[in-house]
Amino acid sequence: MNAQQQLIDSGLRAWQFNADRVESFFVALSEEQLQQEIAPGRNRLIYLWGHLAAVNDALFPLLGIGPKLYPELDAMFLANPDRHASSVLSGAELKSVWGRINQTLWTAFNKWSAADWLAKHTAVSDEDFVKEPHRNRYSVMLARNTHMAFHYGQAILAKPRA
Amino acid sequence: MNAQQQLIDSGLRAWQFNADRVESFFVALSEEQLQQEIAPGRNRLIYLWGHLAAVNDALFPLLGIGPKLYPELDAMFLANPDRHASSVLSGAELKSVWGRINQTLWTAFNKWSAADWLAKHTAVSDEDFVKEPHRNRYSVMLARNTHMAFHYGQAILAKPRA
Numbered sequence: 001m002n003a004q005q006q007l008i009d010s011g012l013r014a015w016q017f018n019a020d021r022v023e024s025f026f027v028a029l030s031e032e033q034l035q036q037e038i039a040p041g042r043n044r045l046i047y048l049w050g051h052l053a054a055v056n057d058a059l060f061p062l063l064g065i066g067p068k069l070y071p072e073l074d075a076m077f078l079a080n081p082d083r084h085a086s087s088v089l090s091g092a093e094l095k096s097v098w099g100r101i102n103q104t105l106w107t108a109f110n111k112w113s114a115a116d117w118l119a120k121h122t123a124v125s126d127e128d129f130v131k132e133p134h135r136n137r138y139s140v141m142l143a144r145n146t147h148m149a150f151h152y153g154q155a156i157l158a159k160p161r162a
Numbered sequence: 163m164n165a166q167q168q169l170i171d172s173g174l175r176a177w178q179f180n181a182d183r184v185e186s187f188f189v190a191l192s193e194e195q196l197q198q199e200i201a202p203g204r205n206r207l208i209y210l211w212g213h214l215a216a217v218n219d220a221l222f223p224l225l226g227i228g229p230k231l232y233p234e235l236d237a238m239f240l241a242n243p244d245r246h247a248s249s250v251l252s253g254a255e256l257k258s259v260w261g262r263i264n265q266t267l268w269t270a271f272n273k274w275s276a277a278d279w280l281a282k283h284t285a286v287s288d289e290d291f292v293k294e295p296h297r298n299r300y301s302v303m304l305a306r307n308t309h310m311a312f313h314y315g316q317a318i319l320a321k322p323r324a
Contacts, residue, residue: 001295001319003166003277003280004165004166004169004297005296006280006298006300007166007169007170007173007276007279007280007300009269009296010296010298010300010301010304011169011173011304013301014297014301014305014308017305017308018308026321038201038319039201039202039319040202042168042319075254101292103204114165114169115165117169118165118168118169124257124322127251127321133163133168134175135172136168136172138168138169138172138242139172139176142172142176142304143176143179145304146176146179146180146308146310146311147308147311148308149308149309149311149312150311150312150314151315152312152314153311153312153313153314153315153316154315154316154319157200157201157204157316157319162249
């Protein structure tokens with residue numbers, strides 16, 4: 001591996017570390033446990049999991065991979081706060097949704113060269129990208145990785161009851 | 163900037179984003195607000211801030227920059243859980259400590275070439291590093307960045323009262 005590949009490898013390992021611990025934490029919970037709030041009056045665990053799935057799913061169009069796999073996640077877990085959607089996915093459904101999103105992202109991530117990673121994401125114009133070349137796919141991936149860590153830190157505050 | 167420098171720049175921007183929002187959040191709080199818990203029975207804000215300072219300070223020896231600037235943070239915010247140390251720093255003290263740690267880290271980070279970033283950290287042996295070259299400084303920096311995001315996500319759950 002050359003230096004570029006090593007730097008990308010470090011970023012991908014950091015991604016995988018967070019994606020894996022998010023998955024391990026949530027898939028182990030029962031439907032009842034997923035109804036618990038992370039703190040009194042705050043988001044439920046099911047909402048945080050769905051929110052992470054929705055934000056990661058939005059990486060497909062943002063990184064130019066393709067359309068969202070589950071656009072219905074938006075209204076449930078992103079555009080609206082917890083308890084505002086009339087119904088949300090169950091834990092069993094989210095397990096499958098989460099798995100497919102992250103497996104598909106991972107496959108795309110592992111195909112990209114350094115030039116692919118440093119290409120612009122789709123929410124920045126050609127003109128702006130000339131001035132701000134850091135608005136590239138790699139930066140987006142690192143930011144979404146810290147987004148996972150941010151909410152994982154919250155999720156583990158809910159000590160699920162049996 | 164070549165591709166290596168761009169990838170490092172993305173990592174450093176991600177670091178700065180989290181270090182800045184952690185600082186902005188905590189420095190705005192009064193000593194009284196820093197005594198609040200993030201959730202009933204959980205860590206106080208002052209502890210989380212000190213914990214982030216202690217973990218970032220430990221980067222100096224881990225990355226081979228030099229000794230810790232404030233080794234006394236360990237017993238207060240790392241080796242012991244909240245409320246177990248006989249006394250901890252005040253918010254005013256932590257503001258100064260946090261600022262110096264992060265400014266000094268930032269200066270060191272911005273001097274390193276790609277080869278410097280991909281060099282091994284000090285907690286891995288030469289033999290292990292041959293087999294596991296991803297145990298480099300860049301990986302450590304990315305991991306400590308998600309560590310900041312993890313606890314920042316918790317800290318903002320405490321809506322400080324006036």
